[in-house]
Amino acid sequence: MVIAAGSTRTMTSGSSGFLLVPIPEYPALDPQPYKNIKIVVLGASNVGKTALIVRFLTKRFIGDYEANTGALYSRTINIDGEQTSLQVQDTPCVSLQQVDGEGLICQEQINHSIYWADGYMLVFSITDDSSYRTIHPLYQHVRRIHPGGNIPIILVGNKSDLLRARQVAVEDGEALAAELGGAYFEASARENHEGVREAFLHLYQEISRTFRGANGEKRRAGLHQGRPKSPNMQELKRRFRQALSSKVKSASVL
Numbered sequence: 474m475v476i477a478a479g480s481t482r483t484m485t486s487g488s489s490g491f492l493l494v495p496i497p498e499y500p501a502l503d504p505q506p507y508k509n510i511k512i513v514v515l516g517a518s519n520v521g522k523t524a525l526i527v528r529f530l531t532k533r534f535i536g537d538y539e540a541n542t543g544a545l546y547s548r549t550i551n552i553d554g555e556q557t558s559l560q561v562q563d564t565p566c567v568s569l570q571q572v573d574g575e576g577l578i579c580q581e582q583i584n585h586s587i588y589w590a591d592g593y594m595l596v597f598s599i600t601d602d603s604s605y606r607t608i609h610p611l612y613q614h615v616r617r618i619h620p621g622g623n624i625p626i627i628l629v630g631n632k633s634d635l636l637r638a639r640q641v642a643v644e645d646g647e648a649l650a651a652e653l654g655g656a657y658f659e660a661s662a663r664e665n666h667e668g669v670r671e672a673f674l675h676l677y678q679e680i681s682r683t684f685r686g687a688n689g690e691k692r693r694a695g696l697h698q699g700r701p702k703s704p705n706m707q708e709l710k711r712r713f714r715q716a717l718s719s720k721v722k723s724a725s726v727l
């Protein structure tokens with residue numbers, strides 16, 4: 474597989490504190506991409522969601538990331554000769570409720586992203602067992618928003634460089650991924666661009682496979698669409714509420 478970053482839009486970093494600026498969406502003169510793939514990266518606090526995205530898109534590890542406000546990164550890439558527009562949505566963290574340790578606290582903004590996306594990267598840190606325990610409720614939450622059909626997901630155990638601090642065994646990651654119907658990758662955003670790239674590309678391929686599949690009108694419709702636009706939040710909100718009205722009691726706390 475050959476992958477090449479399309480345009481040279483880059484992320485900027487300030488001299489101190491490294492302020493990350495999302496890669497802008499397609500400027501007017503960009504050629505129209507053939508295919509539009511939307512990925513959302515989800516997980517608990519401090520697991521390295523932003524670090525993974527930045528590593529994938531820029532090959533760099535900065536180390537100090539802004540508290541996550543949910544930036545959308547867009548990039549045109551060429552994969553196996555096919556021009557593709559890739560949008561990656563970073564998200565604020567989710568957390569388990571203190572009371573029963575099972576319900577998920579999830580901002581509405583994240584629900585919108587879940588509704589919008591074609592595929593899901595679920596991230597935990599191998600050094601943080603509670604972040605691992607967040608994954609199953611998180612997956613169920615995604616399922617509630619997309620009750621039918623195949624959901625392309627990938628499970629990433631990040632911070633694999635911190636072996637001595639490991640709290641989650643490889644086998645546990647693999648078992649959970651198998652249960653959720655996805656692949657498991659251990660990665661280190663800090664030390665290794667290759668592993669991170671591999672994980673994103675695997676998810677990309679899963680999404681492409683789903684696009685090609687027979688089910689999923691929404692997903693097929695995404696394939697040959699014209700120039701991708703920023704998600705229209707009002708419209709998304711309306712459709713999202715419609716879809717969830719009977720299935721989700723509260724959009725902010727589940």
Ligand SMILES: Nc1nc2c(ncn2[C@@H]2O[C@H](COP(=O)(O)OP(=O)(O)OP(=O)(O)O)[C@@H](O)[C@H]2O)c(=O)[nH]1
Pocket residue numbers: 516517518519520521522523524525535536537538539540541564565566631632633634635660661662663664
């Ligand atoms: N050792 C190590 N540290 C990492 C790795 N990835 C991220 N970090 C560090 O973990 C911390 C959290 O990284 P972020 O990318 O901000 O994590 P996040 O999941 O986006 O965090 P939230 O904003 O809380 O949602 C930062 O200090 C990173 O430098 C990794 O692979 N290895």
